[in-house]
Amino acid sequence: MITLIAAVAENNALGKDNQMIWHLPDDFKRFRQLTTGHYIIMGRKTFESLPKLLPNRTHVIISRQSDYQTPEGCIVVNALNAAIEACPEQEDVFIIGGGEIYKQAIAIADKIELTKVFTSPEADAFFPEIDPNEWQLVFEEFHSKDEKHAFDFSFLTYLKK
Structure with a gap:
């Protein structure tokens, strides 16, 4: 199973200047729960962030x-x-960014785990559009902003049709 996992704004913004635009502890917690024990694939800039x-x-x-050098235990490919x-082959694989990697991977992914953040900030990296003809929303859970979360957000799960 190949899963794209990301936090995206209403305008599909992922980040700016190789940084996340928001800090949502519950999103980090969900990311950790879903990806722990698995392979995570990312672009070099995402890794460096x-x-x-x-x-x-x-x-x-x-x-x-x-000649890219990384810490011991990482796998580098081109x-x-x-x-x-x-x-x-039997491993669940999570693709964690960035924008260009998501654009390439959406065609081969089986699942998308999104945190939709209800804001539309300025950004320079974006998640690709999710085509409703190809993807089915199978889970949605809304969270209101609070003292730890500056924005409302929803956890969304899509499966390829």
């Missing part, structure tokens, strides 16, 4: 730089298909 290696996950990094091939 992480504060540290995410524990209990195998990091697969896509980079066009042939294309999305090579990243998928680097993961065991």
